[in-house]
Amino acid sequence: MTKPHRIALLFNANKVYDRQVIAGIGQYLTSTRVKWDLFMEEDFRSRTVGIHQWRGDGIIADFDDPVVCEALASMPIPVVAVGGSYADETHYPHNIPYVATDNQKLVRLAYDHLIEQGLQRFAFYGLPPSPGNRWAHEREMAFMQMVRADGLEGSVYRGSSTSAGGWGRAQEEMVEWVRSLPKPIGIIATTDARARHLLQACIVADVPIPEQIAIVGIDNDPIAQLLCRIPLTSVIQGAEEMGRMAAQVLHQMLHGGDCSTTRVLVPPVGINVQATSLHQPLKSAYVMRAKHYIRQYxxxxxxxxxxxxxxxxxxxxxxxxxxxxxxxxxxxxxxxxxxxxxxxxxxxxxxxxxxxxxxxxxxxxxxxxxxxxxxxxxxxxxxxxxxxxxxxxx
The missing domain is CATH 1.10.10.60 (Homeodomain-like)
Known part of the structure; x- marks a missing residue:
């Protein structure tokens, strides 16, 4: 009997996206009966310390993390990268197969949905610039290209990184931004976590959702849904399909296949439409405020x-x-x-x-x-x- 291949998975499973990619890898193993001995950190965190001493046969890793990219650049074993898509081809890793979520299509699905609600003003809530947030910047750029192509001006707000110490001030600044926006407006948040922050800021600012601000997140995260007072509309990434595809590519490499130039862009599955984006123009400010209160309570x-x-x-x-x-x-x-x-x-x-x-x-x-x-x-x-x-x- 042949020994199972030893495969390392470098993902941070505290994020729904990473968990879904891992689930897709598991589905591939189950459906094909491939024998892999999987290594993951016990706390499901991605760590590269000691990875060059690891005696394994292959790696599937989240290349949205620049530390992972650098650590795995010269590994002598097959590596499959998973991450976000890039508008600039040179940003992809060289000679490493790459399975990507299609950032352009994620944003397009959210943007088109808001247009279908009859909205004519749009904004984007992203993340502060950092090497680990390149995927968020790609989504922001995709948004700006779309609004410019339609002859519109899009507002972008990046806010602050989440921290307990700075949370109060960060929310105050977000409330000020929400109040300053022309309304009604549709806002795309780069993740459901950011959409939830935005939703909280709108409630604090006493801005009716979705009559004045319609919100769409990305991830379709069930935890974020549970923590939102108003059900959140969210784009569903094809993360499980990404995991299945990454496992398939690695399987081919383990059996001699040359996949070094393979690049796969996985489109979103669809959009889970909930109350936060179902914009309904109302003439009465009283009805608008009342419906905002009813949705919450x-x-x-x-x-x-x-x-x-x-x-x-x-x-x-x-x-x-x-x-x-x-x-x-x-x-x-x-x-x-x-x-x-x-x-x-x-x-x-x-x-x-x-x-x-x-x-x-x-x-x-x-x-x-x-x-x-x-x-x-x-x-x-x-x-x-x-x-x-x-x-x-x-």
Whole structure:
């Protein structure tokens, strides 16, 4: 029996992108029954210390990290690089196969989505310049090329690196930027983590989302979604496909294939459209503020009176604005939001029905059943089974 190849994976699995690439590598091994003995640091961090003394057969590594690029430049064993795409061909590593996420297409998907929402002003929230942020700079440049091609002026804000000590000041500066922007405007954030910071700044600035600022992130990170008060629209990278492709290329190299000039650009999978980008022009500033409040707190059991208090007008006047603008009451709008949240959770088999009821703001499971029967002519369980059956059929 042949010995398994010893392969090192140099990724920081605290990032959803890296985790998905690793998952793709695992899927390739499972589907092909390739025998690899994988090495990763126990804490899933990428470290190059001692890598030249490592007695292995191959490496797949994140080349967005310049330290990794430098450390692996002269390795005598097969190396496959994974990272972001570059507009300038000379920025790719020489004589190393490279599997890239297509930064141009990631930004294009987000930009086109915001255009489809009827927006005509756009901005980009990126990262401060640093050798490790080259991929973010590529996305920023792609954005600027797109808005210029359309004869528009795009605003770019890079903010500060995340740190506990500087967080307060960084958020204050971001709030000032958010308030200074012409509105309505669509903003693309270079990652979901940055999109979440932006979302928090908009809430602090009391700027309605998405009526005044529509936000799209990149990564479709489930952790970021859990931490956002308003569900985040995000572009889904093809990171798992990148992992599968990188594993396939390394497999070929281990069996004598010359892949030194191989370069693969993997397009995004699609876009997960949620509330932060669904821009809806509203004439009434009162309705705009009310919907902003409802998106944040509907699932906490708020009542019409609390919405009116937040907006600063009487309940009667607010109801008049809602009937005129949305053709429905404040209560109906709150209920719609709760039902939408419930429907999203019902597609996840890991969430018990009782938890769906509580987390979407219904006072009891029985009450949620009653509302579903009235609104959809089915029970939550029937809705759940239909939704999952639909997913399986696709």
């Amino acid at each position: 509907a699932c906490l059991g708020i009542k019409t009176e609390q919405v009116a208090d937040y907006v600063g007008i009487s309940r009667t006047l607010l109801e008049e604005h809602f009937k005129r603008e949305l053709k429905q009451s404040v209560h109906q709008t709150i209920l719609e939001h709760k039902l939408e949240m419930a429907r999203q959770m019902l597609t996840d088999p890991s969430i018990p029905l009782s938890d769906v009821a509580v987390r979407s703001g219904f006072t009891s499971l029985q009450y949620m059943y009653a509302v579903f029967r009235r609104e959809f002519n089915c029970t939550p369980r029937q809705y759940m089974e239909n939704a999952r059956g639909s997913v399986r059929s696709h």
